[in-house]
Amino acid sequence: MRADRRLIDALRDDLGCIGTKEGCSIGVCGACSVLVDGKLLSACLMPAVFVSGRAVTTVEGLARGDELSPLQDAFIREGGFQCGICTPGQLIAATALLAERRRPSDDEIREWMMGNLCRCTGYHGITRAIKAAMA
Amino acid sequence: MKLSHTALVRAPRSRVWKLVTDVPAAARCVPGVAAVTPSGTGKYKGSLLVQLGPVRLVLDGDVALTATDEAAGKASVRADAKDSRLGGTVRATMDLALVDKGEDTELRITSDVRIAGRIGEFGQPVIQRKADQLMTQFAECLARTLA
Amino acid sequence: MTLAKSTLPDILETPEWRVEGRDKVTGAARYAADITRPGMLHAAFVGSPFPHARVASVDVEAARKMPGVRAVLTGADVRPARFGRRLQDWPVLAWDRVRFIGDRVAAVAADTVEAAERAAAAIAVEYEELPAVFDPEAALAPDAPVLHPDAAEYTYLGGTRPPRSHANMQGHVVHEHGDVTAGFEAAAAVFEHEFVVPRVHQAYIEPRASLVWIEGDTVHVVTTNKAPFALRDQMAVTIGVPAAKIVVDTPHVGGDFGGKGLSLDEFALYFLARATGRPVRSVLRYADELQLSNTRHAARIRLRTAVDPNGRITAHQGRVVFDGGAYAAGKPVAGLLPGGPTLTLAGYRVPAARVEAVAVYTNTLPAGHARAPSQPQHTFAAESHLDLIAHAMQIDPVELRVRNAIRAGETDVEGNVWHDSQAQRVIATLLAASQWGGTVGLDHGRGVAFSARHVGRGKTSLTLTLAADGSLEVLTGVADQGGGAHTMIQRVVARELGVDVARVHVRRGDTGHANVDPGVGGSRVTPVAGNAAVDAARKLKARLGELVLTLDDAARTAAPLAVTGEGEQNEHVFGTYAYSVEVSVDRATGCFRVVDAVLVADVGTVINPVAVRGQLEGGFVFGLGQAVMEELRLDDGRVTTTNLGDYKIPTIADAPSLRLVLITDAPGPGPFGAKSAGELANPAVGAAIANAIDAAVGARVMSLPITAEKVRAELAKREGYAPTSPDGTADSTAGRR
Amino acid sequence: MTYDYHEPETVAEALDLMARHGEDAHLVAGATAFTLLWRQGLLRPGHVIGLRRIVGLGGITATDKELVIGATATHREIERSADVARHCPALTRTFASVATVRIRNQATLGGNLAHADPAQDPPPMLMALGAEVVAASAAGERTIALDDLFVDVFTTSLRSDEVLTAIRVPALAPGTHATYLKFLPQTADDYATVSVAATMRFTDDGEVADVRVALGACGPTPVRARSVEDALAGAVPDAARIADAAARVDADIAPFDDVRGSAGYKRDMARVWTERALLSLVEGRA
Secondary structure, X not given: OOOOOEHHHHHHHHOOOOOOOXXXXXXXXXXXXXXXXXXXXXXXXXXXXXXXXXXXXXXXXXXXXXXXXXHHHHHHHOOOOOOOOOHHHHHHHHHHHHHHOOOOOHHHHHHHHOOOOXXXXXXXXHHHHHHHHHO | OEEEXXXXXXXXXXXXXXXXXXXXXXXXXXXXXXXXXXXXXOEEEEEEEEEXXXXXXXXXXXXXXXXXXXXXXXXXXXXXXXXXXXXEEEEEEEEEEEEEEOOEEEEEEEEEEEEEEHHHHOOHHXXXXXXXXXXXXXXXXXXXXXX | OOOOOOOOOOHHHOXXXXXXXXXXXXXXXXXXXXXXXXXXXXXEXXXXXXXXXXXXXXXXXXXXXXXXXXEEEEHHHHOOOEEOOOEEOEEOOOOOEEOOOOOEEEEEEEOOHHHHHHHHHOOEXXXXXXXXXXXXXXXXXXXXXXXOOOHHHOEEOOOOOOOOOOOOEEEEEEEEEOOHHHHHHOOOEEEEEXXXXXXXXOOOOOOOEEEEEEEOOEEEEEEOOOOHHHHHHHHHHHHOOOHHHEEEEOOEOOOOOOHHHOOXXXXXXXXXXXXXXXXXXXXXXXXXXXXXXXXXXXXXXXXXXXXXXXXXXXXXXXXXXXXXXXOOOEOOOOOOOOOOOOOOOOOEOOOOEEEEEEEEEOOOOOEEOOOOOOHHHHHXXXXXXHHHHHHHHOOOHHHHHHHHEOOOOOEOOOOOEOOOOOHHHHHHHHHHHHOOOOOOOOOEEEEEEEEEEEOXXXXXXXXXXXXXXXXXXXEEOOOOOOOOHHHHHHHHHHHHHOOOHHHEEEEXXXXXXXXXXXXXXXXXXXXXXXXXXHHHHHHHHHHHHHHOOOHHXXXXXXXXXXXXXXXXXXXXXXXXXXXXXXXXXXXXXXXXEEEEEEEEEEOEOOOOHHHHHHHHHHHHHHHHHHHHOOOOOEEOOEEOOOOOOOOOOOOHHHOOOOEEEXXXXXXXXXXXXXXXXXXXXXXXHHHHHHHHHHHHHOOOOOEOOOOHHHHHHHHHHHHOOOOOOOOOOOOOOXXXX | OOOEEEOOOOHXXXXXXXXXXXXXXXXXXXXXXXXXHHHOOOOOOOEEEEOOOOHHHOOEEEOOOEEEEEOOOEHHHHHOOHXXXXXXXXXXXXXXXXXXXXXXXXXXXXXXXXXXXXXXXXXXXXXXXXXXXXXXXXXXXEEEEHHHHEEEOOEEOOOOOOEEEEEEEEOOOOOOEEEEEEEOOOOOOOOOOEEEEEEEEEOOOOOEEEEEEEEEOOOOOOEEOHHHHHHHOOOOOOHHHHHHHHHHHHHHOXXXXXXXXXXXXXXXXXXXXXXXXXXXXXXXXX
């Protein structure tokens, strides 16, 4: 692994895990959100060498076989996406949220998810989906 | 970006004029300038090191005295420089005006600095501040040198 | 034959399950930047550091010799290739003149992105600066520098370029109807105001990406362009290859909002692919998205309106100056103005009007289409203007709109007679839903804004095939940019045929396989592609009738059975909508917060209930961002907001709740009576908020974005400088909206 | 173009690497700022020295005298630390207001301070709390008061042979109230347009015994508002006195225009939010 590879480059270019997307490239939009040992991080800001020996979860790892996670299912039912480019990151961030708090309040959802920009939905569908998934 | 600076120099206009139109001498007043060498009539090559926190720019380029009017006390300088390592160019034009203030001379510098390439994305306010700092130090140094 | 009436509940009443949903939530959905080819090279470009300059020389020798570099091209290698959606005025690589900062002069293909970028940095270009013009009004001065002296050479696709009275005009249009002079002379009062709207970016999260390779004599293009057939046709002209030999494939598009109808890189990539014999890809850095791509037009809008003693509009004048930037290439419309350029009082009865609109070349990044082109600019102006009139005439702002909102049989500002109008109903519904007229708290205020957006027009076709296993496959050229087009087509076909949606599969084809389609945009997909879906289903039913077979029998005995459905929508029909927004304003800071918002929208029959809701909620927050925070700032032509940290768009924590009331029982020209929803929600947010702030604290902001700083400045002007009334808290999140 | 990446396990090893590579070396902890600048092509060091494996640089410890935060503690660790919350709830809230949870999971306090971005949240709060940083070099350790750390935009008084190892926050005198107000007129995830941190302690007579005010985003560095402090020292802080003191903030700041507001607006807002911060402390006393 070249030292200057970012995690996003390693995932997408070296490993072919292209479910994780690159948007703003500066850690603001959240499209590249991944979990590293369960912690929510930006793959575009993370040197790939930082994750050696650690477990990285991307959107490809959320479903169990054919069975969608409750969040994935709710994102479809509640209109949690439109164009879908931010969706891998939204799902990863929401997964981390529900792992930390089983029933987050509306404010907690807003506080946690504000690092994942969505230009399509106006976020209402995303909020509905997270609430539906925790119900 | 357009900047303007004024400094009061405790010296008569003729002495100030001599210094500001002597590009290598004047350049010594710009912090970070390395050797300035002539490369033709009124033209010079030089290099400027600018430190923006952890970012070090090495700007290599040309400086030219593009206009002088001693009677009016006006001169124009143009600098074109490039940082080939980071990819970026700077073009600065400076209009200098000397105004008699009794025994002293007021030096007015209006400059237009344009930065292109990746370095221009670093943050306009930061760059503006740095350019402003450089010009302030330049004007103060000129004043000091002649005082 | 008879098709059994479905025993299922009406499909339209069941929330949809997106056909691409599973792919999008599992990471399986492919976007242009996800697609690679063996041997693929990467492109980088050299952009001009000057807003306007002559290109004196380009030295590529050092770059050519660098490791990993496979091709370096300059303007001389592509001349005279120019691109554009209607007017091809943008050189693929400039050969004689650059017209904005970032305008490209050279392109590199190399083994890696880094190698390409290094080589690009090593290309030495000499420029001779030319006088630049940044202000559109200045560009219209008689002695202004001419940006496009070679305009006569430009290709104009489909017809003849309309005449213009100044060389720096991109497009110029004047609409006039009725007796404007008489209308003004007879008026009880005349009001005139000027509004300013800045450049904003569509700010989709997916930067543009494209991949081009040549196989035999066929050019393959994978792209984020949402109108693949249009790109194919533009490209054919630009690169001189017949359209039949260009195959454009648009996978999932990661957000469009009008911006991705214009391609930037594909043309240069073709030349690089040709030079290297290899596939070449480019994915824009987001910083380049914000500095190069076609933004919404900045506009200066002057409106002058005459009213009778009851506030009824008798005549209207408008002058609109759009900043078109360096190239008109982003505009697909014949007039080379952003769509709907003279629709300054959308949804009102205007007996006489004269509206002039002009789009002007300046040495700034090119403007193009953005969600509901022209309408956010016009609606901000018009709905602020009407509020100011209501205030001056001491008429309730809603009542003023009731008196002027168009009724069936009346003429609108562009001289169109409306055959049907839900305007009065929309406003009445808003009155009830928002409890307009009720009291609000201290420093709270309510604002209303009403407007109209056309139901999209156009023509498309798709094929429907009954397979031996009984499944139905639709093949369409409509790209998926997130609006739910494929799900809509699936549901329309299933409903029309009375079959379960699971039986209908929608497949998108590239331009080599699908029927010609105009692309996503202009609120067009549901009415146009939806009608094609209905037509296909009906044709299949007719075919079954001729064969005297049920669907299942036909599948067994006559499959595959294919039909082509045609869809066309040319009626001049509008959907109307209205907002009521309540804000609270912090006088000391100018900060305001939307505490309540109601949107009433006339959308006709709903096909995809989840998507319609999403389009309106999403349009509201998109409109909010462009109303209160977004501004692509320029300094001497240089974009200074070069990342999403400085170009702010709303986060989830900034999205106010929205109450939606849909009017669905007034049928439109789309399938089963559908209208359009995609551009109904975003244009009117700015005016609703500006009106609400004025109602709350008496501060009128006449330009977008409506920032706290502007509100504070207006308050300071009105109040004089006053010490603030503090209401701080010890909470560190104070001040957050 | 790439760099050699080193991960020393002790401060001594890090110092040794720094001595060996001089200006060609760059220190990283969470590496957020570095990755951005590298990606933009603005930093091209030959050697990058990662500090995250140095055990002694992590962790948070609290004693009666002080709170010590290791340089490589992440913002999120600090935000969630019970010790920090006990020490000063406003400090917890300050860290919670930095960017987004994703960034807080990665970015470290040491990195934050060494990066010296004038709009960051922790510096003004730490200044108001009288914090200091510990800098280690081959010559030993020295402490630098936060007031003396920031020199210019992205520039600190750390020497090139020094590593920032820890941040010490002295225990607050009993009865001290603290607050951090971040003014975000645009979006919830943004740098402050202005931010104000303040601590205040009162005598039994209700006079101001001790007050410290610091602002962020109001100039090239975070800045102490000494004029405001002086105007309040020993005073009975009623609304008029506070308004008068807050107005003096103008003399302490030098904001510049950027996308978050004009310099003039920031001056105005510095006054408004200073006043609000002070009032909240006075009200919070009850």
